[in-house]
Every structure is written in structure tokens, then in C-alpha cells.
Amino acid sequence: MYEHNQPVVVEELELDDPKENEVLVRTAASGVCHSDLSVVTGTIYYDAAVALGHEGAGVIEHVGRNVTGFQPGDTVILSFVSYCGNCRMCQMERVCLCQTYDVPRGFLLDGTYRLHNSSGDGILQMARIATMSEYMVVPEQNLVKIDPHYSLEKAALVGCGVTTGVGAVLNTAKVEPGSTVAVIGTGGVGLNAIQGAVLAQAERIIAVDIAEKKLNFAKNFGATDVVNAAETDPVEAVRELTDGLGVDYAFEVIGNPKTIVQAYDMVRPAGSAVIVGIAHHASEFSIPAQRFVSSEKRLIGSFYGSCQPRVDMPKLLNLYTEGKLKLDELISRHYRLEQINEAFADMEAGENARGVIVF
Ligand code: APR
Ligand code: ZN
Ligand code: ZN
Numbered sequence: 001m002y003e004h005n006q007p008v009v010v011e012e013l014e015l016d017d018p019k020e021n022e023v024l025v026r027t028a029a030s031g032v033c034h035s036d037l038s039v040v041t042g043t044i045y046y047d048a049a050v051a052l053g054h055e056g057a058g059v060i061e062h063v064g065r066n067v068t069g070f071q072p073g074d075t076v077i078l079s080f081v082s083y084c085g086n087c088r089m090c091q092m093e094r095v096c097l098c099q100t101y102d103v104p105r106g107f108l109l110d111g112t113y114r115l116h117n118s119s120g121d122g123i124l125q126m127a128r129i130a131t132m133s134e135y136m137v138v139p140e141q142n143l144v145k146i147d148p149h150y151s152l153e154k155a156a157l158v159g160c161g162v163t164t165g166v167g168a169v170l171n172t173a174k175v176e177p178g179s180t181v182a183v184i185g186t187g188g189v190g191l192n193a194i195q196g197a198v199l200a201q202a203e204r205i206i207a208v209d210i211a212e213k214k215l216n217f218a219k220n221f222g223a224t225d226v227v228n229a230a231e232t233d234p235v236e237a238v239r240e241l242t243d244g245l246g247v248d249y250a251f252e253v254i255g256n257p258k259t260i261v262q263a264y265d266m267v268r269p270a271g272s273a274v275i276v277g278i279a280h281h282a283s284e285f286s287i288p289a290q291r292f293v294s295s296e297k298r299l300i301g302s303f304y305g306s307c308q309p310r311v312d313m314p315k316l317l318n319l320y321t322e323g324k325l326k327l328d329e330l331i332s333r334h335y336r337l338e339q340i341n342e343a344f345a346d347m348e349a350g351e352n353a354r355g356v357i358v359f
Helices: 034-041 152-173 190-199 214-219 236-242 257-265 289-295 309-321 337-348
Strands: 020-030 058-061 075-080 123-126 137-139 144-145 178-182 206-207 225-228 247-252 266-273 298-301 331-335 353-359
Touching: 020 152, 020 337, 034 337, 058 137, 058 152, 075 152, 075 298, 075 353, 144 309, 152 190, 152 247, 152 266, 152 309, 152 331, 152 353, 178 257, 190 206, 190 247, 206 214, 206 236, 206 337, 214 225, 225 236, 236 257, 257 266, 331 337, 337 353
Parallel strands: 178 206, 178 247, 206 225, 247 266, 266 298, 331 353
Antiparallel strands: 020 058, 020 137, 020 353, 058 075, 075 144
């Protein structure tokens, strides 16, 4: 991505060898997630130029000095957070909330580039990985080793969408059996929140989207009711479906202040609104302060499904093996890397559950 809000460019880059504690990975597949598009639009801000992609899987080609636990030939999912291992959040096993995460953005951990273009300019890597590249040099800690028998295009989706969506329900909200749940935005991540709600044995799962095609996907993933927010007020519709009370849990999986407030409005007193979507970095939302107290509603952020990548990702793949988690059905279309702009256009048009770039 050389310029915000312009088509992205596919070109050959120079890639340095892995340094200490870094690994060279040959990418097998990369999901196309809305967060990638959000980098292009500046919603998630990176300086240009940046190599995109944060949902991927591949095979290790080469390891740098002092890499322990990985060797060439290992199959891995890429996690999109790096962590220090020492801070209070890391000590609490909340590595995705590491206090050192996200500064500086897009450089490797030593603050330098591994990618360079033909003019010699450094290219940042989204989330220090850049899964929309044939090869990546990444920190060892961003790797999750998986059993080699898994299809890597399916495993790639676990790198963001599946873990983020399922984790929001099971880890962040800890939805109880019998609960009523609404999911606003049933794209690649939201469909996984629906799957999470199925796994949690929620009784009602209400899918809210503005695209009829997405609502059909939602039914296939376990939604018991659907609401087309382009046609009706979703807050009223959800209230009607819950005898006027509101749902126990609402998940916002778009990243829009308006739908965040809708999520809050559609939960019952003492219910939880869980915000998964990543809104523009400068956007804000507001809720009535007095009512916040008197309704005892909870408003919770959920980042990366509150996951521990090396614990949760293999577990999710195991659920897939047991037939309890749908991954095949998530992939609507395969793309070649050269088709990335088409993949983004399809995402904006709401064509796919998930699109996947295969290398
Ligand atoms: N009301 C209801 N649904 C909406 C609305 C709206 N106002 N606006 C958009 N949507 C729906 C779209 O129709 C689409 O189905 O939200 C869905 C978003 O899905 P995707 O584009 O596939 O995005 P996804 O990859 O699932 O990411 C969703 O999670 O990780 C974050 O940055 C990511 O904020 C993004 C969110
Ligand atoms: Zn993502
Ligand atoms: Zn830390």
C-alpha cells in the first residue's frame, strides 16, 4: 500500500534474511480481512508504504539465530500480535494486550525493516507479518505451530477471523448456555461470532446485517433469526424478538460508532455489549451516562478474541477436526495475489463470507 485510498500494488521486493529470533516463512494462504482494507483507508493507521495482510499460514523455510521451538518444514499460523513476555499483561497470560504492542507500527521488533523496494526504500509489514506476501520474515513469537495435516488455507483463517469471532463469545463474553445473542455485522469475523454462540449453546442467535447475502451465510452458520438493518431498525427488531427486553449479549463486528451504540441499545439491563469491530482511530461514540449506571449494562472491548494464540488456535483447529467448527464454508472465493484489488472490491460489495489469497 503506497498511498491511502488508492489501489494497492503487487510488486517484487527484496527481503532480508531473518535476524536473531526471527523466522523466514513461505506463505501458503492469506485471508482477506476488513482490517486489511482499513489499513488502505487509514481507519487503522499505518504510514505508507506497508505490506498488507495479517491472517495467514505457511511453512517455515529458515530460522535465524537463537530461534527455539521452530525448524524448517514446520507449518504455522501467523498471529498478529508481538509481545514482550515480561510486562504485567504478558505475565497475566494476556499477551495480546502486551504493553509494548503496536509501537512502532510495522517495523520488526528492533525497529528496522526487512522489506525494501527497488528504490531502496523500506516497506513496513502490517502487524510485523504481512501475510499478503509470498515470503515473510517475522518475529518467532508471532508463530503458532500446528499439526502439518491441516489445509493451510483453512488454517490461515484461524489467524484472525475465526479466533477473533469465536474468542469474543467464548473468551471475552463467556456466553452461557441458553443465552440470547445478537451479532451485528456477519462478515468473515461476525460469522465466527455466530459459530462461537453455537458452541456456547446460545438459545437465540440473531444476525443483523445490511446485506441479504450475508444474512443467508449467517443462517448457514447457526443464526436462528435474521434482521436486515437496511430495511428495519435493528434495535427495535431485536427487542421485538426478545419480548421487548433485549438480548443478553450483543456483538458489534463492524467497527462503526453507530452500530456500536446499537449493540449497546439492544442488550437487556445488566446485559453485555461486546465491541469487536475496529472503528476509525479518531472516532468516538457516546452513550447516556446516567442510564449506563441505572441499566447496569456492560460495555466490553474484545481484541483478537481475548486469545492466547498458542493455546486457542490449535484448540480451534481441533474443533474443526471434530466437526464442531465450520472452516470450509467460510471460504467463498480464492484469489491470486494479483487480484487483491478485486478481492477488496468484493469485500466492499459484500460478496464473500471470506476471500482467500492462495500462493
Ligand atoms: N449494519 C449492519 N451490518 C453492516 C453495517 C450496518 N450499518 N455496515 C456494514 N455491515 C456489515 C457488512 O454488510 C458486512 O457483512 O458488516 C459486515 C462486515 O464484514 P466484513 O466486511 O467481512 O468485515 P470483517 O472482516 O468481518 O471485519 C469486521 O472486525 O476485525 C475487525 O477490522 C475488522 O472492523 C472490522 C470487523
Ligand atoms: Zn483481521
Ligand atoms: Zn508484554
